[in-house]
Amino acid sequence: MKSMALIISTDNPHSSCTTVRVPFYDTDALGVVHHANYLRYFEDGRVDWFRKRGVAYGSGLGASLHLAAVESHEHYRSAAHFDDLLVVCVRITELQRISLRFAYTIERQADGVRIADGETLHACVSDAFRLKRLPPAVREVLWGPEQGGSIQPEPAEPHARS
Amino acid sequence: MKSMALIISTDNPHSSCTTVRVPFYDTDALGVVHHANYLRYFEDGRVDWFRKRGVAYGSGLGASLHLAAVESHEHYRSAAHFDDLLVVCVRITELQRISLRFAYTIERQADGVRIADGETLHACVSDAFRLKRLPPAVREVLWGPEQGGSIQPEPAEPHARS
Amino acid sequence: MKSMALIISTDNPHSSCTTVRVPFYDTDALGVVHHANYLRYFEDGRVDWFRKRGVAYGSGLGASLHLAAVESHEHYRSAAHFDDLLVVCVRITELQRISLRFAYTIERQADGVRIADGETLHACVSDAFRLKRLPPAVREVLWGPEQGGSIQPEPAEPHARS
Amino acid sequence: MKSMALIISTDNPHSSCTTVRVPFYDTDALGVVHHANYLRYFEDGRVDWFRKRGVAYGSGLGASLHLAAVESHEHYRSAAHFDDLLVVCVRITELQRISLRFAYTIERQADGVRIADGETLHACVSDAFRLKRLPPAVREVLWGPEQGGSIQPEPAEPHARS
Numbered sequence: 001m002k003s004m005a006l007i008i009s010t011d012n013p014h015s016s017c018t019t020v021r022v023p024f025y026d027t028d029a030l031g032v033v034h035h036a037n038y039l040r041y042f043e044d045g046r047v048d049w050f051r052k053r054g055v056a057y058g059s060g061l062g063a064s065l066h067l068a069a070v071e072s073h074e075h076y077r078s079a080a081h082f083d084d085l086l087v088v089c090v091r092i093t094e095l096q097r098i099s100l101r102f103a104y105t106i107e108r109q110a111d112g113v114r115i116a117d118g119e120t121l122h123a124c125v126s127d128a129f130r131l132k133r134l135p136p137a138v139r140e141v142l143w144g145p146e147q148g149g150s151i152q153p154e155p156a157e158p159h160a161r162s
Numbered sequence: 163m164k165s166m167a168l169i170i171s172t173d174n175p176h177s178s179c180t181t182v183r184v185p186f187y188d189t190d191a192l193g194v195v196h197h198a199n200y201l202r203y204f205e206d207g208r209v210d211w212f213r214k215r216g217v218a219y220g221s222g223l224g225a226s227l228h229l230a231a232v233e234s235h236e237h238y239r240s241a242a243h244f245d246d247l248l249v250v251c252v253r254i255t256e257l258q259r260i261s262l263r264f265a266y267t268i269e270r271q272a273d274g275v276r277i278a279d280g281e282t283l284h285a286c287v288s289d290a291f292r293l294k295r296l297p298p299a300v301r302e303v304l305w306g307p308e309q310g311g312s313i314q315p316e317p318a319e320p321h322a323r324s
Numbered sequence: 325m326k327s328m329a330l331i332i333s334t335d336n337p338h339s340s341c342t343t344v345r346v347p348f349y350d351t352d353a354l355g356v357v358h359h360a361n362y363l364r365y366f367e368d369g370r371v372d373w374f375r376k377r378g379v380a381y382g383s384g385l386g387a388s389l390h391l392a393a394v395e396s397h398e399h400y401r402s403a404a405h406f407d408d409l410l411v412v413c414v415r416i417t418e419l420q421r422i423s424l425r426f427a428y429t430i431e432r433q434a435d436g437v438r439i440a441d442g443e444t445l446h447a448c449v450s451d452a453f454r455l456k457r458l459p460p461a462v463r464e465v466l467w468g469p470e471q472g473g474s475i476q477p478e479p480a481e482p483h484a485r486s
Numbered sequence: 487m488k489s490m491a492l493i494i495s496t497d498n499p500h501s502s503c504t505t506v507r508v509p510f511y512d513t514d515a516l517g518v519v520h521h522a523n524y525l526r527y528f529e530d531g532r533v534d535w536f537r538k539r540g541v542a543y544g545s546g547l548g549a550s551l552h553l554a555a556v557e558s559h560e561h562y563r564s565a566a567h568f569d570d571l572l573v574v575c576v577r578i579t580e581l582q583r584i585s586l587r588f589a590y591t592i593e594r595q596a597d598g599v600r601i602a603d604g605e606t607l608h609a610c611v612s613d614a615f616r617l618k619r620l621p622p623a624v625r626e627v628l629w630g631p632e633q634g635g636s637i638q639p640e641p642a643e644p645h646a647r648s
Contacts, residue, residue, distance in 0.1 A: 024371065025364055025520045029513035029568055032291075035231035036205065036511055039198040040349055047348065047407070056407070069197035073235045079291060082515055083371070083380070129194075129241060186533065187360055187526055189353035191406055196349045202511055209510065209569070218569070244353055245533070245542070356615075359555035360529065363522040393521035397559045403615060453518075453565060 014145040015091040018048035019109065022084045032079035038116045039072060042104045045088035046120070049102075052146040055138065065132055067122040070099065074118035078108075085109040095143055098131050099123045176307040177253040180210035181271065184246045194241035200278045201234060204266045207250035208282070211264075214308040217300065227294055229284040232261065236280035240270075247271040257305055260293050261285045338469040339415040342372035343433065346408045356403035362440045363396060366428045369412030370444070373426075376470040379462065389456055391446040394423065398442035402432075409433040419467055422455050423447045500631040501577040504534035505595065508570045518565035524602045525558060528590045531574035532606070535588075538632040541624060551618055553608040556585065560604035564594075571595040581629055584617050585609045 020041050028034040050056070080086060087107050094101035099121060106116045124134045134142075141147075182203050190196040212218070242248060249269050256263035261283060268278045286296045296304075303309075344365050352358040374380070404410060411431050418425035423445060430440045448458045458466075465471075506527050514520040536542070566572060573593050580587035585607060592602045610620045620628075627633075 021371075023364065023368060024514060025367060025522055027515035028510060029515070029517045030228055030230075031515045034511045035234070036198065036201040039201060040347065043198065043349060044347060051407075066192055068192075068241075069238050071235075071237050072197070073233075075233050076231050079230075083375075183533075185526065185530055186352060187358045187529060190348060191351035191353070191355045193353045198349055202509065205511060206509060209507075213569075245537075354552055354554075359558070360522065360525040363525060367522065390516055392516075392565075393562050395559075395561050396521070397557075399557050400555050403554075 012092055012143065014143075015089050016045075016049040016052045016146055017087050017089040018045050020044050020086045020088055020106075022080055022082055022086060024082050027082050032081055033084075033115075035074070035076050035116075038074055038076065038106060038118070039120075041086065041088050041106055041116075042072070042074075042090075042102075042118065042120060045090040045104060045106075046102055048088075049090040049092075053141050053144065054147045055141055064127045065135070066125050066127070067100070068125045068129065069120060070123050071121040072118065073120075074116060076116050077114045080106075080108060080115045084115075086115060092142055093119070094121075095134075095139055097133050100134070100142065174254050174305065176305075177251050178207075178211045178214045178308055179249050179251040180207050182206050182248045182250055182268075184242055184244055184248060186244050189244050194243055195246075195277075197236070197238050197278075200236055200238065200268060200280070201282075203248065203250050203268060203278075204234070204236075204252075204264075204280065204282060207252040207266060207268075208264055210250075211252040211254075215303050215306065216309045217303055226289045227297070228287050228289070229262070230287045230291065231282060232285050233283040234280065235282075236278060238278050239276045242268075242270060242277045246277075248277060254304055255281070256283075257296075257301055259295050262296070262304065336416055336467065338467075339413050340369075340373040340376045340470055341411050341413040342369050344368050344410045344412055344430075346404055346406055346410060348406050351406050356405055357408075357439075359398070359400050359440075362398055362400065362430060362442070363444075365410065365412050365430060365440075366396070366398075366414075366426075366442065366444060369414040369428060369430075370426055372412075373414040373416075377465050377468065378471045379465055388451045389459070390449050390451070391424070392449045392453065393444060394447050395445040396442065397444075398440060400440050401438045404430075404432060404439045408439075410439060416466055417443070418445075419458075419463055421457050424458070424466065498578055498629065500629075501575050502531075502535045502538045502632055503573050503575040504531050506530050506572045506574055506592075508566055508568055508572060510568050513568050518567055519570075519601075521560070521562050521602075524560055524562065524592060524604070525606075527572065527574050527592060527602075528558070528560075528576075528588075528604065528606060531576040531590060531592075532588055534574075535576040535578075539627050539630065540633045541627055550613045551621070552611050552613070553586070554611045554615065555606060556609050557607040558604065559606075560602060562602050563600045566592075566594060566601045570601075572601060578628055579605070580607075581620075581625055583619050586620070586628065 022033055026033050026037045085108070087109050089105045089107075091103050092100060093103045101119060101121045103119045104117055105114065107114050124132045126132050184195055188195050188199045247270070249271050251267045251269075253265050254262060255265045263281060263283045265281045266279055267276065269276050286294045288294050346357055350357050350361045409432070411433050413429045413431075415427050416424060417427045425443060425445045427443045428441055429438065431438050448456045450456050508519055512519050512523045571594070573595050575591045575593075577589050578586060579589045587605060587607045589605045590603055591600065593600050610618045612618050
């Protein structure tokens, strides 16, 4: 029960999107983006998601705190090609004492075709890779909308945490 | 029911292992292997797994047949470092008419610590990325042990395919 | 002599710049961008350079023509870090019958520090990797300024090609 | 003059070779190894070269000493393909107070075709990226042959260092 109380509902409405232009070096001999690159595009989107909340991905979680990847899951839906402009959208779906879960979608901007989607789970760790609590102030920010430019309204009753 | 009949039991005993030496360029600023590389190590293991069954990964499935990644799932268990020698073991766990599923484990050779594990699902496709049946002859080989050097005995009653 | 006549003066004034945000996965265990990535940032800049001249890098050189890398040279001047915004500027410095040479500079936007520079030489090839002449119409465009938005004036006496 | 005295002749006979199996994810949409990967294969060879001299590439130069890449130069001679087994040979060609230069060749094992060659220049730096002298003991080892298994004879009059 206690641990469940820390889970925030998974319908967080605050997604952020960024674009990735497919470089030639990410294609493979089948003429399409090699699937292992999508996990990197997820990271491109996630770093941008942090930036849009004013949190520096590397150090902003607090002194010497980092996010270590614990798990990831990818679905490859359709092939992307060199020079495609992809839209990577990121949403936080779970925020616990030491972990965060993100959901991702990647679509091609030109035709809206879904290219890939998936999720990643991260744990907050110290420089020595020991599990650490996410600072409450950071948690507040992470669950919220983009800072200083978001057009998405803050939900009336943002999120019950107890 | 029919589709279930095509699933072969998931306890295929024939795994193959290869080693990967962690290159410096796969580490990140936290001093460890960046997690997105493990999906590539899975592929290193899978290609070697095919080679050990006499099947060229690229073209050997039959004329103009390829394996497209459909889904992948990774658990990152412990950090690996530059120059670690990793043992990547691969096992086929599902073999259907058009798809194959592989399970992977990655352990550090020096101390046996589990670094990562996961699975990938692939579909057999043509040059034009249309779904194609896996040739029966290839299926036979893929479900079996390494060719020409394996010491693992062929199971007495291998696996019903009909 | 004849071959020299094909070399266009190396002081082509038409450079184009693009930005690259350093991803975390491009850093290494020394905490800086691994040097092998700069060659990819050069390509990011070069592809953008082609786009700004209305030439699709992949196929726009003409039917089934491609640019194969022949040679590259990089100087690593200063370390870049995760999340740095880098400005990659590209200039064509040589345009021969079948080859092109590009010069690159990479600077950090925040402080103007030179991070890296270098050059690459490419040859025009067919699908079968046979050397092919660059189509004259493409050569014209490649030597010129950005299309449809460049503020750089066309030089009065553009460039003698004979 | 003084600085020249530190240059050791470039005809160091002690090369070391390692093999690299081309992974599918290193190919590009032209069906060949993307050229930016060869710089990584150079590093694979260089790390192995250090290992064969009993020097851990990361830390073995002495406490908190590292090798930062200063310059690199690559010639791409012929295309390599997925699953090719490449032989990467490395030789040290210059050893100064703070810098080392390496020469590389990459050939395909099956037919001996030269795929690429080039060189890299590295400087010895501290954790804070300040230039440091290479420890004399390390210099001795680096200029010599492989340890404990080399069949190459030590040259009669190895190399004057003063």
